[in-house]
Amino acid sequence: MKILIAQGGGPTAVINQSLTGAVLEAKKHGLEVLGARHGIKGIVKEDFINLSDLADDKLNRIAETPASALGSTRDKPNDEYCTNILNIFKKHDIRGFFYIGGNDSSDTIRIVLDFAKQANYEMKGFHIPKTVDNDLMENDHTPGFPSAARFVSKAVMGIDRDNAALPGIHLCIIMGRHAGFLTAAAALGGAHRIYIPEHPFDLDEFAQEVKQTFTEQGRAVIGISEGVQDKDGNPIITHFVKEKEVDAHGNVQLSSLPLGDILTNFLKEKIGASRVRSDTFGYTQRSYPDPSPIDSQEARLVGQAAIQHFMKGERNSGSVTIIRTANEPYASTFGISDLENIAGKTRHMPAEFFDPGTKTITPEGIAHLKPLVGDLPIIEKF
Amino acid sequence: MKILIAQGGGPTAVINQSLTGAVLEAKKHGLEVLGARHGIKGIVKEDFINLSDLADDKLNRIAETPASALGSTRDKPNDEYCTNILNIFKKHDIRGFFYIGGNDSSDTIRIVLDFAKQANYEMKGFHIPKTVDNDLMENDHTPGFPSAARFVSKAVMGIDRDNAALPGIHLCIIMGRHAGFLTAAAALGGAHRIYIPEHPFDLDEFAQEVKQTFTEQGRAVIGISEGVQDKDGNPIITHFVKEKEVDAHGNVQLSSLPLGDILTNFLKEKIGASRVRSDTFGYTQRSYPDPSPIDSQEARLVGQAAIQHFMKGERNSGSVTIIRTANEPYASTFGISDLENIAGKTRHMPAEFFDPGTKTITPEGIAHLKPLVGDLPIIEKF
Numbered sequence: 151m152k153i154l155i156a157q158g159g160g161p162t163a164v165i166n167q168s169l170t171g172a173v174l175e176a177k178k179h180g181l182e183v184l185g186a187r188h189g190i191k192g193i194v195k196e197d198f199i200n201l202s203d204l205a206d207d208k209l210n211r212i213a214e215t216p217a218s219a220l221g222s223t224r225d226k227p228n229d230e231y232c233t234n235i236l237n238i239f240k241k242h243d244i245r246g247f248f249y250i251g252g253n254d255s256s257d258t259i260r261i262v263l264d265f266a267k268q269a270n271y272e273m274k275g276f277h278i279p280k281t282v283d284n285d286l287m288e289n290d291h292t293p294g295f296p297s298a299a300r301f302v303s304k305a306v307m308g309i310d311r312d313n314a315a316l317p318g319i320h321l322c323i324i325m326g327r328h329a330g331f332l333t334a335a336a337a338l339g340g341a342h343r344i345y346i347p348e349h350p351f352d353l354d355e356f357a358q359e360v361k362q363t364f365t366e367q368g369r370a371v372i373g374i375s376e377g378v379q380d381k382d383g384n385p386i387i388t389h390f391v392k393e394k395e396v397d398a399h400g401n402v403q404l405s406s407l408p409l410g411d412i413l414t415n416f417l418k419e420k421i422g423a424s425r426v427r428s429d430t431f432g433y434t435q436r437s438y439p440d441p442s443p444i445d446s447q448e449a450r451l452v453g454q455a456a457i458q459h460f461m462k463g464e465r466n467s468g469s470v471t472i473i474r475t476a477n478e479p480y481a482s483t484f485g486i487s488d489l490e491n492i493a494g495k496t497r498h499m500p501a502e503f504f505d506p507g508t509k510t511i512t513p514e515g516i517a518h519l520k521p522l523v524g525d526l527p528i529i530e531k532f
Numbered sequence: 533m534k535i536l537i538a539q540g541g542g543p544t545a546v547i548n549q550s551l552t553g554a555v556l557e558a559k560k561h562g563l564e565v566l567g568a569r570h571g572i573k574g575i576v577k578e579d580f581i582n583l584s585d586l587a588d589d590k591l592n593r594i595a596e597t598p599a600s601a602l603g604s605t606r607d608k609p610n611d612e613y614c615t616n617i618l619n620i621f622k623k624h625d626i627r628g629f630f631y632i633g634g635n636d637s638s639d640t641i642r643i644v645l646d647f648a649k650q651a652n653y654e655m656k657g658f659h660i661p662k663t664v665d666n667d668l669m670e671n672d673h674t675p676g677f678p679s680a681a682r683f684v685s686k687a688v689m690g691i692d693r694d695n696a697a698l699p700g701i702h703l704c705i706i707m708g709r710h711a712g713f714l715t716a717a718a719a720l721g722g723a724h725r726i727y728i729p730e731h732p733f734d735l736d737e738f739a740q741e742v743k744q745t746f747t748e749q750g751r752a753v754i755g756i757s758e759g760v761q762d763k764d765g766n767p768i769i770t771h772f773v774k775e776k777e778v779d780a781h782g783n784v785q786l787s788s789l790p791l792g793d794i795l796t797n798f799l800k801e802k803i804g805a806s807r808v809r810s811d812t813f814g815y816t817q818r819s820y821p822d823p824s825p826i827d828s829q830e831a832r833l834v835g836q837a838a839i840q841h842f843m844k845g846e847r848n849s850g851s852v853t854i855i856r857t858a859n860e861p862y863a864s865t866f867g868i869s870d871l872e873n874i875a876g877k878t879r880h881m882p883a884e885f886f887d888p889g890t891k892t893i894t895p896e897g898i899a900h901l902k903p904l905v906g907d908l909p910i911i912e913k914f
Binding site (some may be wrong): 160161165185188210211212214215216217218219220221222223224233299303305307308309311312314315316317320408427428429430431432433434436437438439440497527528529530531532 | 581598687698790811815818911
């Protein structure tokens, strides 16, 4: 039997673990596995690689390499696109569709399966989760997030020491359009305060809180989600920036907008701070080749689990989920959820992880994040 | 006998290795070691820590921690400042001054020793090199650079894979006001072209070259020094930006200016590229807690060597230098140079490391950089 696998959305440091996990499991069951280059774009172009022909050691080296080795896409299929996908599936007698991606990718599978059903074409589809934003419903966390959180923690750790050496205010702008999980990881690195999209961002309050930290500590390291928004739900950048870029899913592209520079200038004017610096972690946080060990392991296992669900035959579709079973020592298992529970929905950071009064991550939030990122360097001070 | 050690200028990931190397060696010789907080600023304030009282294991943990543990400063002493420093040295009977820093710090020692000589106060001063820019004369390279180069290589490695997954143009803005060494490390990570301060940056040529790479490769990853300048020696940002910040040494602060955003917009307009992204590596590149093994080792040894020169008594001042003795396997030794040879001077990247026709790093440049950064992750592709 022939199946197809593809990777969609923003790459992560461990997305190829999921690919390899799925392919190796499929090979075990004698499945023929086609890989589509650049997600659904490669399906309609019939741009395929026969992955089950590849040697295990090649696949294992691919697993260690960051960012979607098959290539990715931001395409969201419309009706014509889906008809084309289905025609290709029929032509190649593909009976299983595995898409590694975020909630948009889950939605894509759902739409394609709907079209197959209408066309009476028998096939199954499984979503393999990934996202550095960590915003998929039904999951304790999602593959890709722990490695990105590891980078954020380590980067802030270094910046915190740099800021202690040359005191001032340092703003770290961190990925996360709607969910503050990744920014929360800045707390593991020593950030004094955290600003997340889940909590309304008030410019005056922000200035006052940063000033208070600076007065008390003689310096301030601040983690800020790129997606921070005001009480009316408008991204903060809209208070300062006029032009913005919107992708095919209607997502505003924020990474390349200079939020860090905007807030730096704002603080200099508002509280008269002299040394204010900012770093936007940008694309490095999702692709840095130093994955969290737990993330590498879990990413491989969710790929494997998707194939096992396909073989088991208990359901025709679903999205693999991660369930944490213990914290010390950390342990997790894998579930399966309906595509509809994941598709187009956004999980937010639990309220109990964040203290909006102090803008800090609670001990509960820290305990949640700590095992995911893996060992961090030891920091010693005089 | 009592000596004083301090850290100046921009921190690095291994600057505390040099501190620990010096203190442990000084303890061996029975010297009493005072550490001044925040460089010369801590001297005039008498803000001291007795470092020789600390346990070796504490000092060894400090060594592993990134960024000047004693604190740093950008102060450049004027005559009054130097008189104050000297009065403090006399008051505490300090006979050795060890300053870990770049060419500005070397200059500071030189000035203070001149004042001591005029005052007939017998003392010695040694400069312990550090700089991520790698721009100190008389050195094969300087401590701090290999670790920063390691970060740049790994970050670009991830970004290159991310860019292959979602093709477009990706600009990486890398530290280096006057020297392109750190940007050259982007070549180890897979950057297609490199723009350095040593070679005139022409905006039209830049646009044409990036376009050519994009046409040939379907994508482009470009490394750009923050200090790129036009043929008349004006930083490129001066073509676009009006305000700039200047530090006490007259250095223009470029890190926080949005050069990446400027060039992104420029390329979109000039060559009609649709997906252009930029990352400014910022402060992470000098503080990320994943040092190069050779860098950690050499940084410790230059600290040790400075104390040995002090004890030997053959000279009253000097700057410790790194001399490469072999490339495969890599080996180095340590020399000593006059402060005047280092102070206020800037080393540029050797012409033979860079091909200005293709804007690539030559095989000779790659061979120079490779052993310094240490092992890099293996990248596998389909």
